[in-house]
Amino acid sequence: MSTRRFSHSDPELDELYSDLSTEHLQPLWELKGLLTPTPTVASVPHRWSAAQLRSLGERSGRLVGIDRGGDRRVLACANPGLGGAPYAVSSLWAAVQYLGPREVAPAHRHTPAALRFILEGSGVWTLVDGDPLAMSAGDLVLTPSWTFHEHHNPSDEPMLWMDVLDLPMVAALEAVFFEEGPSEDVERLTDPVSRSERSYGAPGLLPPPAERTTPTRHSPLLAYRWADTDRALARRLDVTGAGAATMTYVDPTTGRDVMPTMRCEAHCVVEGASSPRIRQTGSRVLTVFHGSGVAEVGEQRFDLGPGDILAIPSWVPWSLHAHERIDAFSTSDAPVLHALGLYREQEQP
Numbered sequence: 001m002s003t004r005r006f007s008h009s010d011p012e013l014d015e016l017y018s019d020l021s022t023e024h025l026q027p028l029w030e031l032k033g034l035l036t037p038t039p040t041v042a043s044v045p046h047r048w049s050a051a052q053l054r055s056l057g058e059r060s061g062r063l064v065g066i067d068r069g070g071d072r073r074v075l076a077c078a079n080p081g082l083g084g085a086p087y088a089v090s091s092l093w094a095a096v097q098y099l100g101p102r103e104v105a106p107a108h109r110h111t112p113a114a115l116r117f118i119l120e121g122s123g124v125w126t127l128v129d130g131d132p133l134a135m136s137a138g139d140l141v142l143t144p145s146w147t148f149h150e151h152h153n154p155s156d157e158p159m160l161w162m163d164v165l166d167l168p169m170v171a172a173l174e175a176v177f178f179e180e181g182p183s184e185d186v187e188r189l190t191d192p193v194s195r196s197e198r199s200y201g202a203p204g205l206l207p208p209p210a211e212r213t214t215p216t217r218h219s220p221l222l223a224y225r226w227a228d229t230d231r232a233l234a235r236r237l238d239v240t241g242a243g244a245a246t247m248t249y250v251d252p253t254t255g256r257d258v259m260p261t262m263r264c265e266a267h268c269v270v271e272g273a274s275s276p277r278i279r280q281t282g283s284r285v286l287t288v289f290h291g292s293g294v295a296e297v298g299e300q301r302f303d304l305g306p307g308d309i310l311a312i313p314s315w316v317p318w319s320l321h322a323h324e325r326i327d328a329f330s331t332s333d334a335p336v337l338h339a340l341g342l343y344r345e346q347e348q349p
């Protein structure tokens with residue numbers, strides 16, 4: 001057993017290299033590509049098409065029972081630059097999950113945090129630590145790290161949504177834990193307003209400090225409804241007057257990102273307009289909720305329509321151009337980069 005061996009024409013130096021290898025040591029002066037002027041980025045810009053995601057989700061629904069090969073029927077976006085790893089970008093898992101009529105994805109929890117953005121339909125409830133959260137098109141639903149969650153579809157229609165997890169980051173830090181939990185009775189799930197929304201769901205209004213839930217690392221508000229997001233985007237568009245606006249989903253008690261590892265943003269670009277071309281450290285996955293247009297990511301252009309999922313790797317300039325008004329949702333690892341002092345952003349010409 002030895003580590004990578006370097007060689008040299010000088011026999012003495014070559015012998016040193018041999019001994020270094022035996023001792024599992026490597027000479028920095030022979031190592032290339034470590035301290036690069038700008039980030040080395042493995043993942044590539046890529047788009048998964050909504051039509052494919054939907055039809056392959058449906059086919060999986062017909063062929064694969066919820067109990068076969070795991071409890072969740074999930075198709076993970078695998079970035080072509082990541083050598084077969086089931087990650088959409090290097091730091092984020094993104095996937096579509098398909099839950100058929102009257103199916104249940106049983107309770108469990110894990111240290112990787114998850115969120116769902118619902119692209120179409122309604123009728124599924126996700127229970128997060130026992131709190132039933134209705135899921136409808138345009139909603140963002142959080143399942144923070146180590147919270148028990150389960151998905152119930154008591155309706156007659158299948159439903160498909162997007163999951164994003166910080167799994168690649170938690171796996172890189174070797175801190176993944178998982179456990180199964182007791183599933184709840186589906187009969188309890190009829191209430192459309194969760195406990196979390198009753199206390200934290202009104203803009204600018206909170207229970208008195210002494211009555212708030214013990215602060216955690218994540219937002220106590222676990223569902224962000226499309227009607228609120230839509231109104232916020234419309235008002236913000238009026239203010240910016242720029243034809244494009246972005247709103248960040250935050251913890252209403254702190255103003256910070258909804259979870260410690262992931263930033264969620266809603267974007268809109270009006271017909272004929274473009275969002276600013278920017279590049280940022282950290283990676284992002286974006287999905288289109290409404291509208292159509294083109295995404296420019298680095299040198300590539302992708303036609304975009306509802307339900308498409310787009311991978312935007314670190315430090316690649318990107319912008320959206322709307323043919324019809326685009327509403328989009330994105331998740332990035334920005335809170336991690338900020339926390340570590342690694343966040344950089346540049347507007348590109």
Ligand code: GTQ
Pocket residue numbers: 072074095097105114149163164165
């Ligand atoms: O819905 O609980 O896409 O545990 C990956 C892992 C979804 C989930 C994913 C999960 C889930």
Ligand code: FE2
Pocket residue numbers: 108109110114149
């Ligand atoms: Fe899960």
